[in-house]
Amino acid sequence: MKTHFIAIGGSAMHNLAIALKDKGYQVTGSDDAIFEPSKSRLEKKGILPGEMGWFPEKITSDIDAVILGMHAHQDNPELAKAKELGLKIYSYPEFLYEQSKNKTRVVIAGSHGKTTITSMILHVLNFHQKEVDFMVGAQLEGFDCMVKLTQENDFMVLEGDEYLSSPIDLRSKFLLYQPNIALLSGIAWDHINVFKTFDDYVEQFRKFVASITPGGVLVYNEEDTEVVKVVENAENYFRKIPYETPEYEISNGKVHLKTEMGDIPLSVFGAHNLLNLEGARHICRQLGVMDEDFYEAIMSFKGASKRLEKVEREDQGTLYKDFAHAPSKVKAAVKAFKEQFRNEKKYGFLELHTYSSLNPVFLEQYDHAMDGLDEAVVFYSEDALKIKRMEPISPDLIKEKFKNDHLKVFTNAEELHAYWNTLDKSQGVFLMMSSGNFGGLDLTK
Missing domain, CATH: 3.90.190.20 (Mur ligase, C-terminal domain)
Structure with missing residues (x-):
């Protein structure tokens, strides 16, 4: 399959480009500026553009998919050429859905905590050598690329962002994933440049919950009143699993989680991270990881990049x-x-x-x-x-x-x-x- 990325240098886009290259796809791309670490990582894979800028001549009729990044503008010359040729143009989340539509999709959403929760889940699965496809927005220790796409894996774990999908698709990214299993960590007004009122912002989460597939599962933070309102007012059918901050104590500068299995020492701190951990535990249960195995793995989790x-x-x-x-x-x-x-x-x-x-x-x-x-x-x-x-x-x-x-x-x-x-x-x-x-x-x- 031949793919072309318009704005290949973005933190998310370059990871997807690398994942497709690893999957055996033919990958090309363009951008007007690419910074580290994207530049070195693309260069290592042989898919760094030879020069910066937009080149309509790169857009040819034999391209199977054009993937459009948010960094590009609606009047991008490569986008115009792709439209002229009638090529299939995907936003980043739209293409991820295409890659995962035959898998069980696990989507982690919320105004805060989603990157950490997704990272915790992947850390636990990686610790126990359980293979899944994934997409997460932060670099995680033990992972070379933060997007993984395969033919054989049954599950795909996705960090679900409420921001816009692309310059020509103004839907929230997470509305394109149609989760079988979802988590909602919290709702606090953000992206005021796009969502002018708090209700506009909350509406994206109402739509996200409505997008859960029939008979699916929603793990949600019952300490967040806005989350509870959205969940209680949902009209579609799914199983609801609430979670709250677990009991813990700090001794000798280290956080200890208090569980039925005894005190579990952690490498992260903060009540919000303990709340994130509890959400991750419930998702891992849905993926077949027992609590004992979860606690064994989470002790070595040091946090996602740039999160405390x-x-x-x-x-x-x-x-x-x-x-x-x-x-x-x-x-x-x-x-x-x-x-x-x-x-x-x-x-x-x-x-x-x-x-x-x-x-x-x-x-x-x-x-x-x-x-x-x-x-x-x-x-x-x-x-x-x-x-x-x-x-x-x-x-x-x-x-x-x-x-x-x-x-x-x-x-x-x-x-x-x-x-x-x-x-x-x-x-x-x-x-x-x-x-x-x-x-x-x-x-x-």
Whole structure:
């Protein structure tokens, strides 16, 4: 099968391209910019485009499938040529469904926790050498590629994202998967640039639950009131399995899960991660993994990339980075950090980087998000606001919306870096939350 990727360099797209190459497909692609690690990984597989840009001549009538990434625009010249030739054009999730429509599809959805839960499930299955196809949005220890597609595996585990499928398909990605087994971890307003109201956002999850195949299974977080409302109002038939935060304790700086089989020591921390773990356990049960085997495997799970991930520093300082940027994720990460490090001085840094997080209306969702930290810092770039064509935001507005007068607010990367360099990293613990990189800050030094 001959496939062509428009915007092959994306974090998800390049993984799918590699998976198809490994499956024996003929793969080509284009992009106007490709960064690491995508660049090296595509080059290693021999599918890195020879030059950057869009080349309509690459689109030929013998291509079986064109896969269109979100990074491309509706007026992309390669897309126009594909339409002209009448080629089959797939979004990323649409193509994944085509690859898995004859398998049992397990879809992990929710505003927060879905990457970690999917990673936990894959870690457990990998530990016990149970083969499944999968797609997950973060790099996981022990896996070379975060997409796997085979002919023979019976199950496919998919991280289900509520964001748009492609520039020409404005449905939420997870609506294309039609899960046989699903999990819903939580609902907290995000992607305000697409879903203008909270109800618009919740509607995507109502549709997701409605898309579960008849007689399927939904594992859901019963501690989330919005999730419970969606589940209780669903009209389609499926089996409902609720879960909640399990009992645990922290001793000698380590989290111990309290189970019928005794105390289970874990390598992750935070109540939200214990809640994620419980959801993963129920999904693994559906896949034939007994609780005893689940606990045996999960002890060695160190977390998904950039999810409360410990950074190895030259000075041995204690620093964790987290992809947290949405308000619910920031609050969960801060809560976990305060609970884990009760006696240390705690520094929290948050970069407001996304369209939603820089919107004055949405900023109200961050109220008290940084409370309880000894030093709390918020950084956003005035240049980023200009690039996004957004109105300026004052540091005072940030303090007002966060309801925290003690916040240190930086709008200039150089000033942030200067402050960072004054801190003794061997004293205290540091939580760095961003989907960006704090203006190029090196967290290892």
